[in-house]
Amino acid sequence: MMAATLPETPFRLDQKRIAQAILLAALVLVVCRNVLPASLVRLPEGLVLPFADWINAAFAFARDDLGLMAFTRAFSDMVEFCLDVTANLLYGKSRWPHVGPIPWVVIAATAGMAGYALAGWRLAALAAGSFVWIAVMGQWKWAMETLSVIVVAAPLSVALGLALGTLAWRFRTAERLLNPILNIAQSLPHFAYMIPVVVFIGVGPKAGAIVTVIFSVPPMIRMTLLGLRGVSPEIIESGKMSGATRLQLMTRVRLPAARTEILIGVNQVIMQSLAMVVLASFIGMPGLGQKLLQLLQALKIGLSFEIGVTIVLLAIVLDRMSKAWAVKQPGHVDGPWLHRHRLLVIWLALVALGFAMAWAHPYFAEVERKQALSLSGPVDAAVGDFIQFIGPVTDWLRWFLISWVLIPLRNAFLWLPTSAVLLALAGIGWRVGGLRSALVCLAFAVPIALSGWWDRAMITAYTVFVSVSLALLIGVPLGLLGAGTETRARRFLLVCDTAQTFPSFIYLIPVIMLFGVNDVAVVAAVVVFATVPIVRYTIEGLRSIPPEIVESAQMSGASPRQLLWHVKLPLAVPTLVVGANQSIMFSLFMVIIAAFIGTQDLGQEMQRALSSTDVGKGLVLGLAVAFMGLMADHLLLSFASRRRSSTGNA
Template sequence: CSLYLAMFNTFGWGAVPWVVLVGLFAVAGAKLGGWRLALLAGGCSLYLAVFGVWKDSMITLSIVFVVAPLAALIGWASGLAAVKAKWFEALLVPVLNVMQSMPHFSYLLPISVFIGIGDEAGAIATVLFAVPPMARLTILGLRSVSPEVREAGLMSGCTKWQMLWRVEMPAARPQLLVGINQVLMQCFGMTVLASFVGTRGLGLPLLNYLQSLRIGKALEVGVAIVLMAIMLDRLGQALGARRPEHIDMTKSWTARHPYWIGGSAVVAAGIVLARLTEYAALLPRGGIVSTDRLWELRLPGTDIVLIDGRKGATVSTEPFWEWMVDWVQLNLKSPLGHIRDFMILEILFPMRDAFQALPWIGLLVLVAAVGWRFGGWRLAAIVSLFVAYLAFSGFWIESMETLYLVVAALIVSVVIGVPIGIFASTSDRRYAAVQVILDTFQVLPSFIYLIPVVMLFRVGPVAALTAIVIYATVPAVRYTMLGLRNVPADMIEAAEMSGCTRTQVLRKVKFPMAFPEIMLGMNQVLLFGLLLVIISAFIGGIDGLGDDILLARTEQALVGEGIVAGFNVAVIGLTADQLITNYARERKAQLGID
């Protein structure tokens, strides 16, 4: 890609034509995953061109392709150093825990102060945000290399460097490729959110449309973000699933490298087309406020415009989305309003008041007692210090206002996610179908979840709660399925031979054995909720730490308070993480589960 870009710049051809990049994405999909992935990659990238978001999409993609290799390199080097030096791992792991518990804006605030707003601030924040998963998966991959493989390398006379590059790195390849995929998706999600500090790309128009409540246009840009996220994730997963291939050297060069030939043909054809017509270089867009259309597609028998072709070559689905928003507001305003008012007055506000009334010393004693029960004096001391930090940071009330909404979302996510996980775990077909849905939801940038809830509930705590539940239910379902499907088959067989019904097997055998794994899922639900509750503060109508963090974005004098508030979010997440993971570890040991 760098060679192609350099070639276009050298000959003064400007930007790479969209037909070239769409074709190259399709060729990459064919190489990595066959014709289905080729159609997916080509179709998703074609949408970006046809629906008028190509330029913003390519800015986002260029930032991702610049920062992702740097983040992957830093993460890989950190993980490698941690594996080779115990003292460095002891320093690194707590840092990674804090980094992964921090909300996105806590990366953006200090960098925007020292660097300023713009692409550079977003790129630096994105690199820092994407380092932890690569570091953790590097540690996991190198630690998972079997002793037999290392012993074979030593017996072959490998030096330390040869052992690393010829034995350990190839053996850890699957985990490293998963880490690269995670880095890619983290970079994409953070690049979209970096629009809050002026980073260009798809996030900036989405932010502007949401602020002006142009929900139809926001949905159109949101679809583009979703499709790009799915395309990058599927290409990354396919790359991670590939295994080294044996090349038959008896074949001709063209037979050995069909995809290189296909890619070169796409580039050549794209250059010719771009020279013949400007439409092959960049589809011209019509004005946003233009009402003149070359054509329009209406819903049969109605006046509803599904797609309109503006002056230019791109099309827009904004009229359809705006019609949908208007229909929802017209027909569902009353029932949704009753639901919203009931949730606010009868559930959320009383719950908020109860959390605000909690005495900090009482919560500290309770958390310390739970920590003592599951981890001894060391865990009790750690979580007590965390609660004390919340109390003396000056943001106790704000922390409780944030915590109540996350706990409410946790309860709803458990009520929804656990039954779905139980239902999906009983059948391979259901499991596969739900897994696809979960993978799709999990690759979406968290910003996207605000669009439908604003359309339904406008702004307020119910909209924020709904967005958090949609985002955080994914790990509840996933960990429930994982825990239930990993119950040893001999235990299930023994229960069935004892005359247990299917319900009894679930209640008496599967669920107790899977409960530690389900609790780890609850931990992830809480962490997901903490991340999104800060982003949800953007839509307004909710109090808590998110308000202070967002306020610091606009007033430089409050940046310090914003950073402290961000650390409070991390501390809440770390407290829950320490308690839940220690409980799960103890319970697994009691059950004899590895």
């Protein structure tokens, strides 16, 4: 059933013993904490390095002495011009080309036709219905303010990602330089991107668009590199034999052959853009995010629910349409011009009809707030009744978790000596991957200690630890349930796909409704967000086990329980570990966002740095979060790789 376990080599035994010795030393430091010198409990103030001052000095030099401000202003002016065009077309901002706004019925019809062309009637109904909802609920202008930025930011991100991905594919040195930058960029919290942009650009839509471009470029670079690298040599040879030049080989052979991966990158760019545009409300970006932020601050749950539904619908529509574009293969249709372009003709007819309806009655151009429908009253009433009904349970749960779980655990994390934590991380690293992994862990942890933000980082670590532990307790059983049958697995994975399209802000609505503004709400929001990857990877890990291994175990007389515990789960451990890794990364992102509803961790300080436009402090805090994520990523993926090798599934 499983590969025979090989006897450990002397190196492995030494590695294990060294790790145990280091962990034992860390335990001794914890036990003796009350008699340790103060320098071992917390790093002395004299050893704290002024990273923030150094970064601020570097930014000031780049801005004032290198003239970077002039370049960024020129780029932001170009972006602002593009935003003015899309703003005029989508919601009638009085800028060039002075032809907008396009009536909502026209945009809804266009979305429906695009959905039909990509994937048929279901997607057409979803796309058109979503825009009809936005219009009749009186949220059109806010939604168009959001979309006007995505329409500008996403193409810029795609173009920049294609260029850098192609550069990394062409030159190995460029790839080596980009890889660590991309690793850190994809681990940084959202707020860390905003502060430098505010310093160089200011606040408002153009700042939101530029920070969105920066945030959404990394996945496009990676998918472009992956796609170009995966092109079959036979295809390239065929192109060369046809006499294609290097430029033709790239534009007509390599890029078309890598089309699927590139379009998956486009999907990731669009979803990242929507997530960042919603969060960019913190730097003055108008639209759905700003409105949701205002409503959450006022605890108006009914109106927040309406905005939340709109954001979710936009996310689902953009996700489904971009994925359909990625899987749809280009085809050729023969026949008369009208037959070949029938969808174009139908769309033009619908556009003409939409403009005629808008001319005939202003309701079809824009639904005014007084004409809009609203669910806020019934939702507020239902939420009030539900909270009144479940209030005793949530009140007790909030009291129990805060008094007996969260506060004691937070105090325990803060009580740990810095020296003991560093030693423990080194010991875990040594056990997982030897000296190299131990040094990697210290390389990520020591700068956090030297930054002076150790206590805040430990509060973040405590929140992530609690959240991921609860997510595992919830997600693994759900994954086991979902993996029971093929049909159930598809349904569970569909729910996971849908949940992963939601911008993280959305998860704050139900937890605030249930628990108010406190640590329990933060943990609950993070748990919901972090459970999704665990469910997904549990299902995929169990479903990917070779059928012959399962059949062999069944023929050996294994019961269903033995089959699960002694065959399936051990073989699925590498995939489960990857799920835990993703859960930790999701948790770190969500903890920073959840600082909006009250925490005392790195996220709260990052929001303060954003409000004071302190670039150095913001980047130091962001890098501290990134280093925590990268350290967990290194340890878990190294463990998964070792486990995969030991079970013969490398």
